[in-house]
Amino acid sequence: MSEDVFNAYGLHVLSKGTPLNEKEISRIFQHQIDYINIERRAGTAAEEPRSRDPFSAYNPLLRPLYYDAVAGAEQLFEKALVEGRIYEDDVKESFQPLVENFRAERDVVSLLLMLNSQDDYTYQHSVQVGMLSYYIARWLGWSEEETVRAGKAGFLHDVGKCRIAEVILNKPARLDDEEYKEIQNHPQYGYEILSRSFDDKGVALAALQHHERVDGTGYPQGLTGDQMHPMAKIVAVADVYSAMISSRVYSEKKDLLFVLRELYELSFKELDPDVTHTFIRHMIPNFIGKRVELSNGEFGTIVMSNPTDFFRPLVHVGEQFIDLSVVRDLSILHVNM
Incomplete structure (x- = not known):
């Protein structure tokens, strides 16, 4: 060991300088310690050079599946604009393979950093909100079926933006009043598309209500927390977090821990406190x-x-x-x- 090791409760487990043998490694597993720092013993084989990619240990399928899902989101938006609806098979083809592979990843912070870039904000945001909504529902103790529905709701929450002109969506300057009013129509547009596409009221309501706030200051209906669908409360938290950590044409990307602090402040007025605190409590150990x-x-x-x-x-x-x-x-x- 190159330094002392403590478990999640602060209990000292192993001291700096301890040789790691089978017994010590077993003890590390028993205390559910994920990371340790070691020094190679003299006389052991030289370590293979490490990849400079800090995410090389991740499932190698994640990155291509993520970008497949981003491309799938773009196709869904385009089809929704032309046909006024989307199809279950298209959603499964785009998002489900990613769900199957990221559900086992424990370090959500590194996962988000790995998969976040400046391109295709609208579509990357949809995929990220789908991922985060899936995780939040799971952390809240929802069933696997409901958790998958929450992920789907997050993935599709912004589909109404297909009806918003790109010059407004990607405008680098501040929106004027008319443009802002048009942007505020996207939850209603999304609700109409998803109501026409699925026999699932919760997914459609998540799109309609993801900009509502528990104190009644949101839009489009000014609902309060007791009027919001539970799925919408989850997607609202995921939506705010993804938007804050993303590089956008009109906003600087913010530090992930700083954003969690901002979410914590919002939990006392705008975002559902139970959902937000559950999210924060499970994200913090990732740091x-x-x-x-x-x-x-x-x-x-x-x-x-x-x-x-x-x-x-x-x-x-x-x-x-x-x-x-x-x-x-x-x-x-x-x-x-």
Whole structure:
């Protein structure tokens, strides 16, 4: 071991310098520790050169399947514009192969970073919201059938944008009042298309209500939380998160942890608190092992999350461990991959 190892509850498991044999490795598995830092023992075979791609350990099918799903979303939008509807077989062909492969991935943060780029924002956003909606529903304890429906709802939530002119969708400057009103029509357009396409009210309502807010400040109907469909509450959280982390023609991509902090603030007024806090609680452990820059300019690694103070974890900096929940004058500025 090149450093001390602790489990998720802060219990010391192994000390720096411990040789790793079968017993020690078994202990690491028993404590459900995913990552450790080691030094190769003298006299052992040289390590094979590592790929510079930090995501080489991921399922190699994910990247091509993701871009297939993005291309599939574009085709769905085009067909919806021409025919006024979409087809179940097309959705399954586009999105289901990706679902089958990403459901086993545990590090959602790295997965999103790997699959996020500046191209095809509208279609990438649809795929990301589908993925995140699937994860959120699963984290909420929904059945597998309902979880897949939530993923489908997220994937199709923006299909109404097929009726919005591209000059408005991709406008680099601020929208004027008329353009903004037209953008606000896309939930209704999506509801009409999906109601015509499927005998599934929940999926159609998720499209209609994903810009509604639990405090009644959303659109198009100004609904409050008790009036929103549960699927729409999930898609709303996924939609906001994906939009904030994405590179767009009119917005800078934001740090993933910073966005979670913004979501946390929104959970007290606009977004459903149960859905949002479930999402944050399950996303935060994904940051364990990630390099971070602190507000004092130092760099470290997150080694343990804090279940009562999401954004102030335990950070390993040099030879010391800094508990940000105790050292309140320090904070995380950026998460670096």
